[in-house]
Amino acid sequence: xxxxxxxxxxxxxxxxxxxxxxxxxxxxxxxxxxxxxxxxxxxxxxxxxxxxxxxxxxxxxxxxxxxxxxxxxxxxxxxxxxxxxxxxxxxxxxxxxxxxxxxxxxxxxxxx
Numbered sequence: 673x674x675x676x677x678x679x680x681x682x683x684x685x686x687x688x689x690x691x692x693x694x695x696x697x698x699x700x701x702x703x704x705x706x707x708x709x710x711x712x713x714x715x716x717x718x719x720x721x722x723x724x725x726x727x728x729x730x731x732x733x734x735x736x737x738x739x740x741x742x743x744x745x746x747x748x749x750x751x752x753x754x755x756x757x758x759x760x761x762x763x764x765x766x767x768x769x770x771x772x773x774x775x776x777x778x779x780x781x782x783x784x
Contacts, residue, residue, distance in 0.1 A: 675681075727735070772778075
């Protein structure tokens with residue numbers, strides 16, 4: 673004969689079901705907590721690496737100043753080289769003028 677289903681039996685089965693579900697939830701939450709902790713630890717490590725390798729604001733400013741200084745020096749060098757080239761061209765032109773004057777006899781002093 674079949675066992676009579678009573679409220680006590682129903683309560684006992686529900687209690688077992690809830691206990692089982694509670695264990696699974698606790699285990700599941702523990703696994704999620706572990707994953708989150710390892711994920712957050714990895715993010716924290718990444719942030720620490722970025723902070724360690726990243727230039728500071730002062731370092732960026734110093735680099736900017738250094739680049740500006742190099743740019744000024746390059747402009748000065750370019751200007752100096754341009755003047756040297758023109759000076760050489762002027763010297764060459766003066767030599768040619770002197771040769772023409774000599775050829776034309778203009779290099780003699782004329783009394784006023």
